Amino acid sequence: MTAIARSYQPPAAEADMLPRPFRVVARQQELADCVSLELAPVEGAPLGFVPGQFTMLYVHGVGEIPISISGDPSVSERLVHTIRDVGAVTGALCRLQEGARVGVRGPYGSAWPLERAFGRHLFVVAGGLGLAPLRPLVHWALANRHRLKSVALVYGTRSPDNLLFLEQLRAWAASEGLELGITVDRATADWQGRVGLVTDLLPGMLHDPAETVAMLCGPEPMMRFAAQALGSAGVPQADIHLSMERNMKCGLGWCGHCQLGPFLICRDGPVLPYAELHRLLTVWEL
């Protein structure tokens, strides 16, 4: 497992669990239950990060949870997170208004192995909120478009009203050379697009599997099927990367909650190569 690429090492080797106060400088209601927050430090330098990393966000007295960074990596003054309200802490985060304070620790974890995509096709597969940690990657890819053969994004959600960042994705598709495929599980009356699983879109969008690097984030079953499909289509297992999710308390590798077999997801992941994951993903309750 030593081969795991960890392309970004936060500077501090001695860590403590104290959050740094940040302020909400902008808030965007993305979906009915989903909000993006732009954060800036109350004092001191902004956080730099590499696409794929996450932070621990703390709401006073309510709790601290891992949330991926979903903003443009070249704009470090604004730390962007996109959060779905599923419980106590996410709910409290989603209710925060501009000016409110949030505690931030991080950034933590591994990053999308960007360099591997140079000179090849970048194939991004997102399911639901899994798009959030992939958006910094797309930002990066479009900024480095000339170094990649192509950039494709396959994005699936439950229903059309769950589609995140839709305007932005369409704008990118129109002007920046992003090949975009969108599908939903269940259509609404006004839905013109595709209905089906993300795997249905793969054959049509994969140009040259052997020369493709794939990066996936979404619900675990979706990632499993998509990775399998990509693999059978000929994308090398070593070039398929998944962002995994587990319960996380400390983000530093000290609490043990985020284990998945040999991995501590906070430290070795969240981005991990499918070559090492595929045996684990089928194991019951691992």
Added chain:
Amino acid sequence: MTASTRTLQVDALARVEGEGRFQVRLEGARVVQAEFSIFEPPRYFEALLEGRSFRDAPDITSRICGICPIAYIMSASQAMEAALGWQIPEPIASLRRLIYCGEWIQSHVLHTHMLHAPDFLGLPDSLALAQQDRRLVENGLAVKKLGNRLMEVIGGRSVHPVNTRVGGFYRAPEAASLHALLPELERCEALSLAALETFASFDFPDLEPDTLFVALRHPSVYPLAEGRIATSEGLEIEVAEFPAAFIERQVAHSNALQGQTRDGAAYLVGPLARFNLNAERLPPDLLEHAERAGLRPGCRNPFKSLLARQLETIYALREAARLIRDYVPPEPSFVEGPLRAGTGHGATEAPRGLCYHRYALAEDGSILAATIVPPTSQNQRQIELDLIATVERFHDRDDTALQWLCEQAIRNYDPCISCATHFLKLDVERV
């Protein structure tokens, strides 16, 4: 108040433990019907115990009442030890008395400061009282906390302690942890004396019904968990003779099994009864404080039970301090002996009065039959009589005032309705 016939009703009694209700029907100044009813659903404790080990009785019967669990634990343990013929050595008995002091303190203060005192000031509760006299309530809470603390140090927790068992205690507390309570015991005694003075200044409705008092009496100490059963008519009997002298009966137009003497008389148990029957066992200076507060031996005014309770709080604080100073951890912390068939009786003084248990055991120590007579069952008939007396005496007050006064008359007994283990259906007869 034009009609000559009035019906007063309080649907859900507040500031009592458990759920009860009363109805009085009044024609002019005469009560034609009074019903103190309890709609606490039955929980069948006596039946639940059948077939179980004698060891289970203290923990199970403690669930009869969360406010005076020690009373149940101690009466049940005593009865079991009597049935089995186990002798309890002095140090264990003293530790039992000490934890009992804790129960008296917390339960008495709960009643005096939080449930009863607000009545005398026309306030709905102790939180309103705190707005008027924060010091009084804060001090009360401090004393109550100490009582709870004492129970926790000895028993593990204050509601349903876990460290008690037939024969003694699972583990004797360390002397140091008890000694740590001494300064607070002294401070709380002073606070409680001050509260007695405050209570003494209350306006006590003047009512002195004829009352038969029943309590334990002991040759040397103010009774908690020791002594014979005595009445204010001069009867004094062994605990085992309780069934011969007192009965529980179903009375017409009443909803509950009520305690009565064999000759059908109502009687009163609780602080006023204990005080009247054991005043000479109190330290002289406490008797003087009582006197100054307007509480003299022989007092029959049920409203003054507030003062008797407060006086007993002070006594329990002082007694606890004495027991702690003399404390030597009992070694071993419990006694055990052989099992045998037999019947045993136990009676101790719950904060609300005499709590009597009787068990018949089989040879292997399993329970064949159980009888539990909690204080509230015994006081029920007397509560009704007090209500009638109160209503007749103050019939000229308007409904709201009279209703409140009736509630207050019930709260004189701090009736622990959850304790009343067995009640019958309310069967109202309309005039």
Added chain:
Amino acid sequence: MPAQGLDDLIGLLSSRGYEVWGARERDDALGLMPIETAAELPRGRVEAAEAGRVRLVEGPRDAVFDHTLPMHGLKRLVHPAEEKLYATGPDLVARDEAVAANPVAVLGVRPCDLAALETLTQVFEGGPYSDTRYRQRRDALFLVAVNCMRPAATCFCASMHTGPRAEAGFDLSLDELLDGDRHVFLVTAGSARGREILAELPGEAACAADLDAAEAGSRACAAAQQRRMVEGVEGLLKRNLEHPHWSEVAERCLSCANCTMVCPTCFCNTLEDRSSLDGAEAERWRRWDSCFTLDFSYLHGGAVRRETASRYRQWMTHKLSHWHDQFGMSGCVGCGRCIGWCPVGIDITAEAAAIAASEQGQTRSGDET
């Protein structure tokens, strides 16, 4: 050093500001707690330990250290069961809770527990981050090891290569030599601090015979161990993540978490929030947790590991296999606590052996899962 020298050692350590801790008998078991004299050590007492039973009984001889392990190892001293990390008001300017790390000298640390401490150090300091709270507490320890001369029935350190002789990681180490009337301790220094103390202890330079006797004692102790971990367990378990034996263990396992709590290396913990009634003050606490609890693997919508089978598998594979991936070493030091203190006596060595045995007959079909 003569046997009475233990009190000199305690005196020297206290005079240097250490609170001295050792194994003491309490509630019919051994607890690690402060001691004032060597007389408080459980001399002549041994554990009659078996799977699910740990009873203290009279030992065959009057040795001070024939007993083996207190219920808890050194974990509590470096990684407390519960601790406050910080407090903060709504401004989120967190106030770090200072670590109260008073110097403690532990007398009688067993080689397996020394190895366990190394393991914890690797967990809290070996990764990309190091825990300053752990370091402060670790630095406050002075360790006096004892090499074991008698194993408990639950010990299997020899097969984990962590004992019964301590090679390093201590400040001082002792070998207790008891031969007829001669009762002496062989003292070895393992650090500069240890050498300072050693220089002040009574007694004379050790003779070769004593050194040999000590070595021989350790060898005999290793040979006397009744339990051992099967060879190659790291790979064995990885090959068998879906073995039916996990469900078989789950029929017996109570998922009560005792094993993880007494394990000297199980470090898993959780973070909790507390707040004042008015909500103005908040605190964050760290508390031991266990992979046997349902909440441990909670993701919104439910826990990942709902069945006892998968929780037991998580524990055992983590200890014996995946720890190697995460921390470059085994997570089990062979102290046997989890065997003795399991209320129903589940035995990690027996479970590993059962899986190994099931593999013997078959071709290695687990490989392709």
Added chain:
Amino acid sequence: MKPTLAVWKFSSCDGCQLTLLDCEDELLELAETVTIAHFLEATRSRQPGPYDISLVEGSVTTAGEVERIRQIRRDSRLLVTIGACATAGGVQALRNARDHAAFKAAVYPSPQFIDALDTSTPIADHVPVDFELRGCPIDKRQLLETITALLKGRKPVLPDYSQCVECKLAGTVCVMVAHATPCMGPVTQGGCGNLCPRVGRGCYGCFGPKENANTEMLAAEFAALGADRRTIRDLFGNVTAGAPAFAAERARHDG
């Protein structure tokens, strides 16, 4: 406006509500933080619903109580059940596996007047419950934690682990392993603060079954320690006898 708190009683001993009054250090502050809108044990003033938080003590044992809990649920934003009675039916649920008529006859001279259901059931059998506080009685710290957490919008810290974890956190010697005393701790949810084993006594299960309670194996272990059938039956038949996991094990050792 201050949030409103209501406290309700069903069939119970009052001990759990009393735990709220036993928060001596916090009570007055609590009364300033919330409006105590209904709490018969403490106040005669009563306010109509809706209530932000309802604490419900006691089990359902009469037809009237079935109706009453439905109304309380309608009136409450969050409903928290407190104690073994409310969460498992309480000690009175021991009658569930017995002949109710015989019980009535054993205690009452005129059993025909007793109007009670044949079973004592937890509140959650009748209406949805938001949080459960276990224990007989509940633990004061857990009660305060729940109230402060709900006021703050946090999930209360109510661990679902076994009593054994509490033992080990506290450093208590295991009474089962070291003394051969039967202990319900391995199948009982923690939260009491490790009271019984701390005094050398086996846990008797007042916090009810933990999730995944392996009662069968524990019962087998009790037998191995020398407990007879009746003792095992009664170990699972204490104040949380009505909880399904314990009731089933008790039934396996009955008769």
